[in-house]
Amino acid sequence: MRLIAAMSGGVDSAVAAARAVEAGHEVTGVHLALSRNPKSYRSGARGCCSIEDSNDARRAADTIGIPFYVWDMSEEFADTVVDDFIAEYEAGRTPNPCLRCNEKIKFAAVLDRALVLGFDGVVTGHYAQVRENAAGLVEMHRAVDMAKDQSYVLGVLTQDQLRRSHFPLGGSTKPDVRREAEARGLQVATKPDSHDICFVADGDNAGWLAEKIGPRPGTVVDEAGTVLREHDGAYAYTIGQRRGLRLGVPADDGKPRFVLDIEPVSGTVTVGPREHLLVDALDGIKPLWCTGAPTGPLDCTVQLRAHGAEHRAQVRVDDGRVHVELLDPAEGIAPGQACVVYDGTRVVGSATISGTRRRVESPA
């Protein structure tokens, strides 16, 4: 097959491309330029937007012996990922931009472009496994290396997208991939992993959002509605956050307080005790099902954040809305996050969390 290898400049996508070549595919390497003004040198944040990353990807392609191009996806990225990220925070939700990028850029804009240019699919360095089932449908499963598993951020892919996607690293562990990169003579073998959001410098989410959105003053209140302090923007807070609240006075019972709720219109941030963070039911919207929607109540597990724990759950789909009863309660779940549904290792689908219900209802 003719495949586009999306090469970030990191070790995973380089080894994935090399493996695709070895599997007999005709591979063309592509680095996605996601920022209009790429920084010359990496700042604190390890991202996908620096010239150095682009050069690393190019050198990996040289070593593998495949053609290499840079595709300018900066406009699409700004429109669908960055703007969405800002809008979601403005609306008091907590988006996952990596998931959004997979949904709208890597397996949409890039895949669509690849297909019209005559390619058959896209290969990436994601840790996940795809395989065809007996019914001829392509299933996605968790990676063998659970520490690196990225099926969560791929949970938005449809059957059509999965059919065109190749994840050669799903059966490997990260240390093996690094060793293989070394053996293949890839210069990026020892390059550190990226962690932060690629377009937010130094991982300073709140500072970045403050710059983009500007001041939106509001108050931090307790569950009784008592104002504890003022703030410059509710977007600097995340549900479940404990650190950096700077409330001055301790709670009456002396226990730490956590962000329980964010009300974006008034900018009210409600804090309270940890046990009030627990939720045991979720509502989801915009569901995507990898191999079709569940026909009845589904006993399954759900994952609610990247590298988060699995929770046993029962999922019901009702007229495009998803209802999730959690057998294992979850803590600090924010609207906007993705709920990815698993059946064993298989990804069933995903939905965007639109609301949560608390085991202990807050009096507010």
Add this chain to the structure above:
Amino acid sequence: MTDPLPAPHRPAYLDHAATTPMVPEAVAVLTEMLGRTGNPSSLHASGRAARRVVEESRELIAERLGARPSEVVFTSGGTEANNLAIKGLFWSRHAQDPARRRLLFSAIEHHALLDPVLWLGKEQGADVVTTAVDRDGIVRLDDLRRTIESDPGSIAAITTMWANNEMGSVQPVDEVVAMARPHGIPVHSDAVQAAGHLPLDFAASGLEAMTVTAHKLGGPIGVGALLAVRELELMPLLHGGGQERDVRSGTLGAPLIASFAAAVDVSVRRREAEATRLEQLRARLVEGLVELVPEAIVNGPADPALRLPHVAHVTFPGCDADAMLMLFDARGIEVSTGSACTAGVPQPSHVLLAMGYDEESASSSLRFSLGHTSAADDVDRVLAALPEVHARASAARAVRAR
């Protein structure tokens, strides 16, 4: 994907304006010279032999380009020569008379000139003034005249390229010189794209300085020259041994310089015949492109006297030029989008924007440039691949617009 054209081993190279293959004469001289030793500044026999090669090369280049040998200042290439010309001129002219703050440059200069000019404006107190160009990419003399005559005493220098690298449009250098002369304003021209393709006579041009480089005319990459009249005071960029008239320091690379001279010699002697041949090849290409893609627009001057014979800049409306480049490349056909890149990301060309094109047409345009190795077969391969490449690249633009 059905591939009607299995990529042959030898690419169809249509990017001679980026760099052209070395002519065999230049390769022979270079390889022979690389085996010799001797610093041209050394006083012993080896040094003298190297110096002799440099001076003979200087004389040959001077003769072929209508200059005096003493006017040839060797540099590492076009970028250095342009930097030396514009910075050297601004610094020395401004030092002589602080009122001379203005630098006039055309809107379509190559980055190797544009960026030093903008740097002088940002960091060195120059007042940088752009001269507009028309829709064909030719400097508007009325605009230049107004700028000059508004205050000639404040002008440190004027620079106008000889022929544009993207469009191939030839600039009215004679007229620019004629406007500047009564006011004693020095004029520099970046002739990197013109040398070897247009008749150049430095003395007859009346220019104070002119940039040429080896690798655009069949010589090696890494050597070029600034032709500068003797009276011209240039403040050096590089200080050191003062090898080149105390204007440029650095050990002279005798092998590169000798090879450069061989390429200048060959390209100037063959220029006329080659220009006719390339003009015909270009016509075959352009006619074929327009026949296959009727909406294609050939940019730049239509009059052959106003453009380079070997460059064709074409807009394919609604088509993604980056995708075309990649699809052609996969078929062994090498062309250019003609624009500068940042981290491999094509930026909209300042040349096209200056000519009044929008970003959309700038991103739908390709530059085809021919040279001494080009043959009818290269053109035919482009035309054979075009229908599928164009269809796919148009679809690529369409999915983006979705």
